[in-house]
Amino acid sequence: xxxxxxxxxxxxxxxxxxxxxxxxxxLLPTLPADVALYAGGTDEGRAAIADLAGPRAFTWLDxxxxxxxxxxxxxxxxxxxxxxxxxxxxxxxWLEDLLAVAAAEPDAATITALSNSAAFxxxxxxxLAWPLLxxxxxxxxxxxxxxxxxxxxxxxxxxxLPHAAFxxxxxxxxxxxxHGPSPQRALADLCVRATAAGLAHVVADEVYVAHRGxxxxxxxxxxxxxxxxxxxxxxxxxALSRALLATxxxxxxxxxxxxxxSLGGGVTGTIVHLVEVLHALSARDDVRVRALLPAQIxxxxxxxxxxxxxxxxxxxxxxxxxxxxxxxxxxxxxxxSAQEMAFLDALGERTVVTxxxxxxxxxxxxxxxxxxxxxxxxxxxxxxxxxxxxxxFSQAAADDALADDLVAPERARVVALGTRPVALExxxxxxxxxxxxxQARPFLLVLGNRFRHKNVRFALELLGALRxxxxxxxxxxxxxxxxxHGSGSGDDAAWLLRHPEHAPHVHQLGAVGEAEKAWLxxxxxxxxxxxxxxxxxxxxxxxxxxxxxxxxxxxSALRDxxxxxHALLVPxxxxxxxxxxxxxxxxxxxxxxxxxxxxxxxxxxxxxATAAGLAAAYRDAVRLPAPPTxxxxxxxxxxxxxxxxxxxxxxxxxxxxxxxxxxLVDDELATRLHGLLDGPGGxxxxxxxxxxxxxxxxxAASRVRRAAGRFYPDGR
Numbered sequence: 001x002x003x004x005x006x007x008x009x010x011x012x013x014x015x016x017x018x019x020x021x022x023x024x025x026x027l028l029p030t031l032p033a034d035v036a037l038y039a040g041g042t043d044e045g046r047a048a049i050a051d052l053a054g055p056r057a058f059t060w061l062d063x064x065x066x067x068x069x070x071x072x073x074x075x076x077x078x079x080x081x082x083x084x085x086x087x088x089x090x091x092x093x094w095l096e097d098l099l100a101v102a103a104a105e106p107d108a109a110t111i112t113a114l115s116n117s118a119a120f121x122x123x124x125x126x127x128l129a130w131p132l133l134x135x136x137x138x139x140x141x142x143x144x145x146x147x148x149x150x151x152x153x154x155x156x157x158x159x160x161l162p163h164a165a166f167x168x169x170x171x172x173x174x175x176x177x178x179h180g181p182s183p184q185r186a187l188a189d190l191c192v193r194a195t196a197a198g199l200a201h202v203v204a205d206e207v208y209v210a211h212r213g214x215x216x217x218x219x220x221x222x223x224x225x226x227x228x229x230x231x232x233x234x235x236x237x238x239a240l241s242r243a244l245l246a247t248x249x250x251x252x253x254x255x256x257x258x259x260x261x262s263l264g265g266g267v268t269g270t271i272v273h274l275v276e277v278l279h280a281l282s283a284r285d286d287v288r289v290r291a292l293l294p295a296q297i298x299x300x301x302x303x304x305x306x307x308x309x310x311x312x313x314x315x316x317x318x319x320x321x322x323x324x325x326x327x328x329x330x331x332x333x334x335x336x337s338a339q340e341m342a343f344l345d346a347l348g349e350r351t352v353v354t355x356x357x358x359x360x361x362x363x364x365x366x367x368x369x370x371x372x373x374x375x376x377x378x379x380x381x382x383x384x385x386x387x388x389x390x391x392x393f394s395q396a397a398a399d400d401a402l403a404d405d406l407v408a409p410e411r412a413r414v415v416a417l418g419t420r421p422v423a424l425e426x427x428x429x430x431x432x433x434x435x436x437x438x439q440a441r442p443f444l445l446v447l448g449n450r451f452r453h454k455n456v457r458f459a460l461e462l463l464g465a466l467r468x469x470x471x472x473x474x475x476x477x478x479x480x481x482x483x484x485h486g487s488g489s490g491d492d493a494a495w496l497l498r499h500p501e502h503a504p505h506v507h508q509l510g511a512v513g514e515a516e517k518a519w520l521x522x523x524x525x526x527x528x529x530x531x532x533x534x535x536x537x538x539x540x541x542x543x544x545x546x547x548x549x550x551x552x553x554x555x556s557a558l559r560d561x562x563x564x565x566h567a568l569l570v571p572x573x574x575x576x577x578x579x580x581x582x583x584x585x586x587x588x589x590x591x592x593x594x595x596x597x598x599x600x601x602x603x604x605x606x607x608x609a610t611a612a613g614l615a616a617a618y619r620d621a622v623r624l625p626a627p628p629t630x631x632x633x634x635x636x637x638x639x640x641x642x643x644x645x646x647x648x649x650x651x652x653x654x655x656x657x658x659x660x661x662x663x664l665v666d667d668e669l670a671t672r673l674h675g676l677l678d679g680p681g682g683x684x685x686x687x688x689x690x691x692x693x694x695x696x697x698x699x700a701a702s703r704v705r706r707a708a709g710r711f712y713p714d715g716r
Contacts, residue, residue, distance in 0.1 A: 006169045007079045008099065009036040011072045012086060013065060013162075013183070014045030017052075019086045019212065024052050026089040026139060031056070035095070036076065040068035045086065066186040069178045081167040083187070087213030088115070088163050091143020094207050098166050101154060101204040109171035109194035110160035110187075113207040114146065114247055118161050119215050120233040121203060124248035126241075127233050129214060134252045139210040142251060149250035150206035151623060155239035157201050158228035159191040159219060163211045171199055182217040189221040205243035236349060237626040245327060245349055245622050253288040254618055255326035256281065257347045261316050262333065263301040264294045267514045269538060270333055272424055275304045277332060279423035280611035282308050287615055290326055292316060292347065300514075304423045325349050328388075328618045334360075335383035336376065345630070350388035350621040354415075355380075355407075357535030358400050359453060366451065366486030381406055386629055389621035391415050391614070393536035394557035410624065413617040416561070418607030419541035430518030435509045436477065442585070443475040443507075444551075445524035447517065447539055448531070450480050452488035455530040460495050461574035462528060462551075462581070464502050469575065470582045474505070476528075479520060481511035521546035525585050530569060534558060541605070544598040549584050549591050551577075561605070566597045 010031065014020050031037060037058040039049050046060055061071040072081060082098065084090075094113065101111050114121050117129040123146075124134060133142050160167070162183045167190070175193035180186030191201050220226035232240055258281070260274045281289045290312040297305065305311065314323075329348025333356060335341055344351045360366055360373075361380050367373040384390050390407045391414075392398040398412050446459045456478055466472040482489050496503045512520065521527065527543040527550040534557045540550035552558050554567035568584065570576040583590040647655065657664045665673070676682045 007034070007036075007076075008082060008166075009038055009072060009076045009079045010082045010084060011069060012037065012039045012049075012058075012084045013068060014039050014041035014049050014086045016042075016044060016086075017048035020045060020048045021052055022089055022212075023084070023086045024049070026091070027084070028053070028056050030090060030092060030095050032095075036079075038068075038072045038075065040064060040071065041086070065183045066178045066180055069183070069186070073172060073177055078169060080169045081172075083162050083165045083167060083183075085163045085211065085213055087211055089139045089210040089212075090164070091140050091147070091208065093147060094143065094164070094209060097147065097207045098164075098204055101202070101207070102166055102168065105154055105200070105202050107198075107200050108166075108202045109168055109175070109199035110191060110201045111166040111204050112157065112160045112201070113164040113204050113209050114244070115163055115209050115211040116142075117211040117214065118163050119219055120229060120240075121157070121161060121244075123208070123244050124251040126244050126248070131212075133210055137251070142210065143208045145250045146208035146247055147206050149246060151243055151246050153205055153239045153243045154202045155205065155243050157203055157232055157240060158195075158225050159188045159221075160201055161215060161219075162187050163213065163215070164207070164209045166204075168199075171197075174199070180221070184215050184217050184219060185221060188219060188225060192221045192225055203240065203243060205247065208247065237631045239625075241349075242623070242625060249327055249619060249622050253286050254328065254615065254622070255288045255290065256618055257290045257292060257314075257326045257329040259329065259331040259344065259347075260291045261294045263297050263305075265298050267298070267300050267424070267426065271298065271301055272421055273417060274332060275301050275424045276418055276421060276607045277610065277614065278305065278308065278311065280418070280607040281614065282311055283608075284611055284615060287611075287618075288312075288326075290314060300424060300426075303425065307423070323347070327622055328352055330354070330614070330618070334380065335387075336379050338379065338382050338386075341383055341386045350618075350626070351386065351630075352389045352391060352618060352621050353383055353387045354391040354393075355384060355397065355401060355535075356393060357397055357533065358406075359451075359533055359535075363453070363486060366483070368485055386627055387411065388624060388627060388630070389413060389617050391617055393417055394534075394560040396557040396560055397535040411627070413613070413620065415610060415613035415617060416605050417536055417538065418610050419538065419602035419605045420545055422607055427515040427518040429522065430520070431513075431515040432519050433479070433509050433512055433516040436507055441473055441475050441505075442525035443477045443523075445520050445527045445548075446476065446478045446480070446529075447520070447527065448480045449511075450478075450482045450487050450489045450492075452486055452491070453531060453533045454480070454488065455532050455572070456488055457491045457495050458530040458569075458572050458574060459528040460492060460499075460502070460506065462530070462569075462577055463505065464499055465574045465578035466582065466585070467502065467505070470578055472582065472585055474525060474585070475507060476505060477507045477509060477520065477524070479509045479512045479517070518546070521548055524548050526551050526581070526591075528569075529558075530572070531558075532556065532571075537561065540598050541602040544595050544602065547595060549594040550598060551581050551584070553577075562598065562601050566594060566601070568594075 038061060039058050040061045041064050061068055063071050098111060112121060114123050116122060116133055120127055122128055122130060171194045174197045175190055178186040178190055180189045220229050235241055258278060262270050263274055278289060278291055281287050292314045294316055326348045328350050329344045330352040331344055332354045335353050361377055364370060364373045367376060384406045390412050393416060395414050398414050401407050402409060402412060444463060446456055448454045450456060459476060463476040496506060521543055527539060527548055529539050529550050529552045532555055537558050540552055540562060543550040551569055552567050553569035553571040554564045555571055568580045584594055676686055
């Protein structure tokens, strides 16, 4: 049989009538008859509880605070105590949940509930005594939401707090009675003694109470406990931090900062993605959105964001000195350095990154040197390892990262893009590209920058097969900028030189704007999308929205979004592909069928669904433990900040004297100079013997060496 726990008594410290009325109205319905209620406090409190307790039996003991607690220890031998402040209002299940935690934590001396005003156990605002609950929530509702959303971590803490704390009788018998000038100090003192005896102090993170009071006096009974409390309050990567973060996001809307610094210039796929995400998230009641914007926003993006009145805006390069972290910060595109991760960490408690694809990670030719490719790979691996959550547009992209252990499976989520812009106003009909002369022939269209994996040469081969073997009298239009590294345009040029009969039917436009892109999409006979690698692949859906069929192969992320029967290209056989696509170019029914199929596949992929997936991923990021490396990066960033805070205050001449790698002042000289300067008139005598400006170095030498020692612990 399981061991039976001692009986439990509730100890209520009572002061004014107003507080006790609120306390009792919440407390009395939750107390079983076999749980004794003890009370003590002021004469006013005694009269109030006698008037308000009704038929509920209670025992009044003379004394307040510490004296009351010790009196209950004597009056209820063998019982566990639950200490309550009359400024506390409990929820419906508080007692059963607190006792359940006590049963689950048999080595706990104390168990403390979370509250809106409880020092380092405060939520939704950590370390901030929040005077009221979040708007539109009653105490019972707040308690129930926390109960349902709690992680049940039961994190360890240095001391209990007296607003609502369970104290095990075993701890009292082992550590002795309460001692101290105030209830908080006495409870802290008991916790010190219980800790020394090997017992723990835990948080019941599924129990949330309202507290209208303030904790008075020091929270700690000795310096070591004070240091531990400071660490508990500041540590952002502990179980306590995670429990408080999880509580915060069930009591108020989840706060997210979106890194939207790429919203400058014209319209690109990334800009469409960012604008639509900001709009869709801002439309949700359960998310509060803050955007980090560039100093200059592109016109189209600016018009779209102007309609978001609730969007909080930050401007890159003009951030305030003090900036609250939101629950999450999200970088919706690749991170390319550890410094960027450290910057993002200052904006949110948990960092979420979107990894669009790994084409750069896997493809050396897109970089100018092997060393730069290696640096990019290292930065990518580091960023994905540091992120609390990594998002992918498709399962294919996620699987690619998982294949190299770049991200742990529990930290990977697939959140597909929306396929049709809603917030961003794009040209409806468009403008003919100036470089494309009038022509009567139909044309195939290839869109996208000229990277090798975009496989433009296959589109050329397909054109040749269609013209030679199927009698299709059409052209190929290639619209996309060439790239400096990793380009396939050399292969394309070689093919055209070897097939001069097709060269007049190929039109290479270079980069096109959105208006020109819209015109091309609407007038193409078909879009050819022979890419070999994609993180998602929007072009088939853009083509379908324009009423144009898209010719794809069943590869990479396209397998996730489109059924194989609609992927007409045979990888990478141009003749076989031409036989399959020819009907789409010559038969209206086949064309309409393919457009309808692609459009139907994209219909569920809305930006509203994207926002829902993002919100779910953000909540998962909050509930997961911080990545193991996050604490290290935080400490390195802090050391670097301290180092540069010292370094930036020095002139170049001063730095040359004291720099840690090749300073002109060694330890022996510094010791002798210190002895000279420390003596009477030493500074004046030294300056008189030196050029006028030389003495400024010594004022900062010690400070810089200490900072540099932290940043270069190996003494470099």
